[in-house]
Each structure stands twice: as structure tokens, then as C-alpha cells.
Amino acid sequence: MITQQIPHATTVSALRTRVRSWRDDRLTVGFVPTMGALHEGHISLVRLAKAQCDRVVASIFVNPKQFAAGEDLDAYPRTLIDDAEKLTDARCDLIYLPTSEAMYPDGYSAGVTLTGPALGLEAAVRPHFFDGVATVVTKLFNQVRPDMAFFGEKDYQQLLVIRQLVKDLDFPINVLAGETGRAKDGLALSSRNAYLDADQRARASQLNVILKAFAAALGSGAGRAEATATAQASARAAFDGVDYVEARCAATLAELDDGPIDRPARVLAAVRLGSTRLIDNMAANPPA
Known part of the structure; x- marks a missing residue:
């Protein structure tokens, strides 16, 4: 577990209580969704959000719905303590840590499907992927209810899918993009x-x-x-x-x-x- 000194919420009710208090003070809220194992690319999005918004929420949730059988769900790196320290150093105001059981409880049956930018490329190789992304992002948007959400250009197709999702479902959210973070030799951070x-x-x-x-x-x-x-x-x-x-x-x-x-x-x-x-x-x- 992360230390009590780091502000975090593990339930929707705790998350909304904190966000509601900011709303009562007429503060704007930015949101950076992640799957953890954070690197400089993620942290640059937090810094961008801090520059644009009064308060920033970052979520860490390895979303099982965007992994197919045989993909690396179980092996996906999980570095929560290190992630929390990085977010704290970046002055993130709240870390949201939902569980799989809370996000997808027994009997869960809803899903979100897009066409348009969600067709081809990644979807041709991983046909399940964008349905899983669209579903979890829709849930997270409804839970956090941010004014702005921040995504990296490294996942360019995902960025366009999220923008289409926001447009089609009438979310009152401005989606901003951060440039791809790169190592010195040009490799995109991942x-x-x-x-x-x-x-x-x-x-x-x-x-x-x-x-x-x-x-x-x-x-x-x-x-x-x-x-x-x-x-x-x-x-x-x-x-x-x-x-x-x-x-x-x-x-x-x-x-x-x-x-x-x-x-x-x-x-x-x-x-x-x-x-x-x-x-x-x-x-x-x-x-x-």
C-alpha cells in the first residue's frame, strides 16, 4: 500500500467527495488516466494538467477489458509505490486507485463500441482493444467528471478514439494531448x-x-x-x-x-x- 501522506481514493464515493469539495470552491479539475508503471511521458501529462487546471486527479488502473487472452495482463508491470512517489513529486492532487471488482462487479454487462478512428491499425491486430479502452474511459470520466483530460500522442489512434468518444457521448470535457516522451535515442517512452x-x-x-x-x-x-x-x-x-x-x-x-x-x-x-x-x-x- 502507499503511505497515508499521499492523497488517494480507492472508491468512487471517496473520489467524488474530494472532487465535489473542489467544485464547491469553483476549482477546475484535470484528469490523467494511466495503467501505472509511470515514466516521464506520464508525468509530463500531469505537469501539463497542473498548468491548465486548479486540481489534478491521476488514476492507476490496469484495465482487464483491453487485454485479450494470451496478452500480458498478468505480467504488466505494477509499481504502485514508485508511481505514487512520482505523482506526488509532480504535485498531483489526488491518486485514484479503483479495483477491478469495483470497476467490473459481478453481473457487469455494459460496454462502449466505436467505429471511425477505432477501425484498422491497432484494431486490426487487437480487435478487442478499443472497446475495452472506450468502456473504461467512459466509466472513469463519469466517476471523476473532469473539466479536462490529458492523453499522450504516443497512443495516437487512442487519442483520436477518445476525442470521438467525448464528442459522440456529449461529455463536457476538453481532451488535450501531450507530446510523445522519448529517450535520448528517440525511442518512445513506454x-x-x-x-x-x-x-x-x-x-x-x-x-x-x-x-x-x-x-x-x-x-x-x-x-x-x-x-x-x-x-x-x-x-x-x-x-x-x-x-x-x-x-x-x-x-x-x-x-x-x-x-x-x-x-x-x-x-x-x-x-x-x-x-x-x-x-x-x-x-x-x-x-x-
Whole structure:
């Protein structure tokens, strides 16, 4: 357990009591949902929330509904004491720690399903994933009732899914994005990076190199189909497996024509090193 000096709530009623007291004082509330195993990318979202809001809630909940059978639910890193210290150092005002039993009690049967940006890419490989994300985020939004919610651009498709969810379900929440946190060699920060051994960690940095070259090719006028084929070949040579390497419309994740891009795009990739899955993305703009 975390120490009593760290403000935290484990039940919806305790959470709402604290948030209600802030509302009574006319304070704005920001929310940073996480699955724990926090790194600098998560903490940068807390700092962003602190800059935008009077009070900040961060949740830690490893959501079983976004893991399929055979995925790493049981192995997912859980570092609660370290996480709590990092959140306290970042001046987070409340840590919300719901249990699986409280979130999904016996008899629970509701779920949220989206199309639009939730189709393809991650969903083609993990078809259960965005239903699980949309369901837990809907519950968390209803529990916290924030004014603003903060998500990282590293999970770019998830970011667009959450924005669509907020729009479609009329949540009075402003969703803000934080830039992808990166190590010195460009690897996107991720809790799953802890799974990599030394050799895999050295190889992992190639994903950043490949995506940079992909985005640069599109920005210089190369056709999407040609640039994609080159990036996919590079990824297959560098990694043990490639789930996707694609360029999509940045606003909607719709597929693009084969020729040079004519609108802001996003290059996105998911690759595998051993049993570890890495995802990353970056902006690609059309030629000036």
C-alpha cells in the first residue's frame, strides 16, 4: 500500500467527495488516466494538467477489458509505490486507485463500441482493444467528471478514439494531448520498454529512425504507396515482426491515396522485438 501522506481514493464515493469539495470552491479539475508503471511521458501529462487546471486527479488502473487472452495482463508491470512517489513529486492532487471488482462487479454487462478512428491499425491486430479502452474511459470520466483530460500522442489512434468518444457521448470535457516522451535515442517512452533486454533495447531505437525517414519522404513529395513500401521493408529488416507501418490522415486516420500526400498525415507503426510490442507515430506534412 502507499503511505497515508499521499492523497488517494480507492472508491468512487471517496473520489467524488474530494472532487465535489473542489467544485464547491469553483476549482477546475484535470484528469490523467494511466495503467501505472509511470515514466516521464506520464508525468509530463500531469505537469501539463497542473498548468491548465486548479486540481489534478491521476488514476492507476490496469484495465482487464483491453487485454485479450494470451496478452500480458498478468505480467504488466505494477509499481504502485514508485508511481505514487512520482505523482506526488509532480504535485498531483489526488491518486485514484479503483479495483477491478469495483470497476467490473459481478453481473457487469455494459460496454462502449466505436467505429471511425477505432477501425484498422491497432484494431486490426487487437480487435478487442478499443472497446475495452472506450468502456473504461467512459466509466472513469463519469466517476471523476473532469473539466479536462490529458492523453499522450504516443497512443495516437487512442487519442483520436477518445476525442470521438467525448464528442459522440456529449461529455463536457476538453481532451488535450501531450507530446510523445522519448529517450535520448528517440525511442518512445513506454511502460513495456521494461520488457526489453539490452540487445532488444539497442535495436528498438530503429523504429524512430524508420518513422523519421518515412515522414521525411512524404514531406519531400514521395508517393504514399512508395514511401510506405520502403518503410515497411526497413521495419521487417530491423524487427522480429511487423504488425503495421502506415501513413494515414492525421485528423481522421482515414486511408490516403497512393500519390503524394495533400493534407497533414500521421505515420504509425507497431513492431515486435521478441515478445515485446512497440508502437510509435509522428507527424508527416505535405510538401510546401
